Amino acid sequence: xxxxxxxxxxxxxxxxxxxxxxxxxxxxxxxxxxxxxxxxxxxxxxxxxxxxxxxxxxxxxxxxxxxxxxxxxxxxxxxxxxxxxxxxxxxxxxxxxxxxxxxxxxxxxxxxxxxxxxxxxxxxxxxxxxxxxxxxxxxxxxxxxxxxxxxxxxxxxxxxxxxxxxxxxxxxxxxxxxxxxxxxxxxxxxxxxxxxxxxxxxxxxxxxxxxxxxxxxxxxxxxxxxxxxxxxxxxxxxxxxxxxxxxxxxxxxxxxxxxxxxxxxxxxxxxxxxxxxxxxxxxxxxxxxxxxxxxxxxxxxxxxxxxxxxxxxxxxxxxxxxxxxxxxxxxxxxxxxxxxxxxxxx
Amino acid sequence: xxxxxxxxxxxxxxxxxxxxxxxxxxxxxxxxxxxxxxxxxxxxxxxxxxxxxxxxxxxxxxxxxxxxxxxxxxxxxxxxxxxxxxxxxxxxxxxxxxxxxxxxxxxxxxxxxxxxxxxxxxxxxxxxxxxxxxxxxxxxxxxxxxxxxxxxxxxxxxxxxxxxxxxxxxxxxxxxxxxxxxxxxxxxxxxxxxxxxxxxxxxxxxxxxxxxxxxxxxxxxxxxxxxxxxxxxxxxxxxxxxxxxxxxxxxxxxxxxxxxxxxxxxxxxxxxxxxxxxxxxxxxxxxxxxxxxxxxxxxxxxxxxxxxxxxxxxxxxxxxxxxxxxx
Ligand code: SF4
Ligand code: SF4
Ligand code: SF4
Ligand code: SF4
Ligand code: SF4
Numbered sequence: 001x002x003x004x005x006x007x008x009x010x011x012x013x014x015x016x017x018x019x020x021x022x023x024x025x026x027x028x029x030x031x032x033x034x035x036x037x038x039x040x041x042x043x044x045x046x047x048x049x050x051x052x053x054x055x056x057x058x059x060x061x062x063x064x065x066x067x068x069x070x071x072x073x074x075x076x077x078x079x080x081x082x083x084x085x086x087x088x089x090x091x092x093x094x095x096x097x098x099x100x101x102x103x104x105x106x107x108x109x110x111x112x113x114x115x116x117x118x119x120x121x122x123x124x125x126x127x128x129x130x131x132x133x134x135x136x137x138x139x140x141x142x143x144x145x146x147x148x149x150x151x152x153x154x155x156x157x158x159x160x161x162x163x164x165x166x167x168x169x170x171x172x173x174x175x176x177x178x179x180x181x182x183x184x185x186x187x188x189x190x191x192x193x194x195x196x197x198x199x200x201x202x203x204x205x206x207x208x209x210x211x212x213x214x215x216x217x218x219x220x221x222x223x224x225x226x227x228x229x230x231x232x233x234x235x236x237x238x239x240x241x242x243x244x245x246x247x248x249x250x251x252x253x254x255x256x257x258x259x260x261x262x263x264x265x266x267x268x269x270x271x272x273x274x275x276x277x278x279x280x281x282x283x284x285x286x287x288x289x290x291x292x293x294x295x296x297x298x299x300x301x302x303x304x305x306x307x308x309x310x311x312x313x314x315x316x317x318x319x320x321x322x323x324x325x326x327x328x329x330x331x332x333x334x335x336x337x338x339x340x341x342x343x344x345x346x
Numbered sequence: 347x348x349x350x351x352x353x354x355x356x357x358x359x360x361x362x363x364x365x366x367x368x369x370x371x372x373x374x375x376x377x378x379x380x381x382x383x384x385x386x387x388x389x390x391x392x393x394x395x396x397x398x399x400x401x402x403x404x405x406x407x408x409x410x411x412x413x414x415x416x417x418x419x420x421x422x423x424x425x426x427x428x429x430x431x432x433x434x435x436x437x438x439x440x441x442x443x444x445x446x447x448x449x450x451x452x453x454x455x456x457x458x459x460x461x462x463x464x465x466x467x468x469x470x471x472x473x474x475x476x477x478x479x480x481x482x483x484x485x486x487x488x489x490x491x492x493x494x495x496x497x498x499x500x501x502x503x504x505x506x507x508x509x510x511x512x513x514x515x516x517x518x519x520x521x522x523x524x525x526x527x528x529x530x531x532x533x534x535x536x537x538x539x540x541x542x543x544x545x546x547x548x549x550x551x552x553x554x555x556x557x558x559x560x561x562x563x564x565x566x567x568x569x570x571x572x573x574x575x576x577x578x579x580x581x582x583x584x585x586x587x588x589x590x591x592x593x594x595x596x597x598x599x600x601x602x603x604x605x606x607x608x609x610x611x612x613x614x615x616x617x618x619x620x621x622x623x624x625x626x627x628x629x630x631x632x633x634x635x636x637x638x639x640x641x642x643x644x645x646x647x648x649x650x651x652x653x654x655x656x657x658x659x660x661x662x663x664x665x666x667x668x669x670x671x672x673x
Binding site: 029030031032034049052053062063133134135204207208209210234237238240241242243244248256260261269271272273274277278279282324325326328331334335338 | 376377378381382383384385386404409459463464468469470471484485486550551553554556557558559560562563564572576578581584585586613616617619620621
């Protein structure tokens with residue numbers, strides 16, 4: 001059932017949502033927009049298409065404590081200090097980020113289940129938001145995402161003076177219940193408006209310059225051909241080996257677990273890792289990928305070949321275009337797909 | 347800049363053909379007008395992909411650390427400001443001058459795609475640079491922007507059009523010109539704040555840091571073979587912030603490490619995905635060095651002493667901190 005709310009009541013909606021759980025949404029911090037906790041004086045920026053970091057943080061945070069140890073004499077005590085039980089809503093998640101959670105689910109919810117991630121997935125409600133004005137860096141359509149009607153527990157559209165609220169899952173409907181005083185039912189006329197808007201959005205989405213990227217040839221059977229391609233050298237030569245592309249990516253999923261000596265105990269934590277870094281998968285014998293070419297190749301082979309080979313052909317890129325916009329030297333997955341897409345004859 | 351690009355293509359072609367150079371380091375066209383990436387060209391035919399436009403900001407000097415270790419000679423294109431970083435790398439014996447052929451390229455100021463986005467430009471299909479303006483053809487219509495409004499931060503206080511080192515030049519005699527701003531103005535503003543205000547300013551800015559290390563990796567003078575933060579035995583993680591203290595310390599330590607060496611090339615601020623004004627930290631150091639030891643511009647010369655590697659009896663004592671009212 002489609003519900004609606006007048007846009008000038010949006011502050012009340014946030015207030016209400018935030019009264020029963022933590023509400024995260026795109027917030028402006030001196031010009032940069034990232035998901036952050038809502039407060040009455042936060043500068044909410046739902047108009048921002050892409051936050052710098054994705055919505056991934058709320059399910060798989062950049063750093064999180066796992067457990068702590070304390071030693072007294074001969075005793076070692078274990079202190080549970082995980083903090084993944086807060087109920088929360090992430091509001092204004094775009095279609096690309098909403099889909100990225102499916103990709104993370106396949107990694108973290110398969111056996112052995114990652115209990116931290118699972119708890120956050122259970123406690124979190126996703127309110128996704130339709131895109132009416134995509135950017136040229138967007139290519140979600142290449143991965144079969146319909147940005148005009150993204151997945152999520154609730155999907156909202158902002159059209160004219162109204163916010164349309166479409167509760168989709170059980171969780172989403174329950175969230176709608178909790179704010180039902182503010183929502184009214186959409187009329188037949190509203191549904192027409194929505195339909196028109198969706199059509200318009202889809203038309204623009206179909207014109208995106210990266211929309212013609214072709215994934216033909218990125219399949220398991222081409223693994224060795226792609227792996228051995230001479231093009232990697234050329235593609236990777238300017239890469240400075242920073243972690244920007246991996247840290248802004250909604251689907252990058254690698255992490256590291258380390259012990260931190262706090263001086264009076266040990267804090268075990270996990271943090272995002274980046275295959276672009278020299279200490280990625282560092283072992284006693286050294287790093288298995290010694291050159292930046294090998295590290296660079298890993299990132300794209302993982303997204304376009306290894307992951308789909310293990311997950312029924314699903315690619316682990318959602319075409320959000322963040323790496324396209326943020327790489328310091330403008331190298332990115334779109335250029336890689338372009339270069340390697342057509343089968344290189346051997 | 348199109349004229350310069352044509353000169354670059356033809357000279358690079360000639361130099362490759364006659365065997366003066368074996369490779370060419372330049373910028374290669376991308377998917378959009380604004381995303382050329384640094385690339386090495388090895389054949390004359392491949393030079394068709396060589397571009398030079400308002401978005402060729404990525405500095406090529408640092409790539410020469412590795413590139414000049416290889417056999418043969420490499421041609422590199424350096425904008426005026428890039429020559430400072432190249433010189434500084436020469437001073438520290440990080441690059442091999444013999445293996446390098448420098449063509450100094452004229453510059454009309456580099457543009458900032460983020461500024462275009464902030465001004466509401468999106469869905470870019472193509473861009474046209476003409477004189478004072480840039481026209482963006484987008485999915486949502488055309489938009490004209492004044493070049494002045496979308497210049498990169500570092501170009502707002504350009505060091506000038508002179509190349510500090512080159513073998514030959516590719517310049518035009520009527521470049522686009524603009525008024526530059528005092529690069530220390532904002533530093534002065536920060537100095538005028540109370541310590542608490544200043545602390546709050548930096549905590550706010552640095553709170554956005556995601557520790558991607560792009561600032562460090564793009565920096566021409568962050569050229570240690572292995573950064574201290576990448577040492578697994580250092581007890582700190584290069585890839586995550588344990589707490590806000592560590593996140594702030596990383597930047598302060600890095601600023602100390604590049605003090606007296608930072609050429610103020612602006613790459614750190616340009617590459618930061620969170621738009622953190624890192625140049626302000628470095629400019630504070632530069633301003634103080636100038637005040638304490640006399641004007642010094644890293645990379646202006648290859649020879650000669652630099653303030654922090656030289657000792658003079660008249661050098662300031664640490665107590666200057668108190669004299670200036672700090673604590
Ligand atoms: S990639 Fe698609 S879903 Fe993501 S912001 Fe762009 S248009 Fe929206
Ligand atoms: S591809 Fe770009 S963002 Fe990614 S590590 Fe290399 S330089 Fe950094
Ligand atoms: S690889 Fe790039 S485009 Fe794909 S999901 Fe990651 S950041 Fe987005
Ligand atoms: S610190 Fe920043 S401005 Fe200074 S040399 Fe390094 S990248 Fe350039
Ligand atoms: S580039 Fe920016 S976000 Fe990345 S480590 Fe440097 S300051 Fe932090």
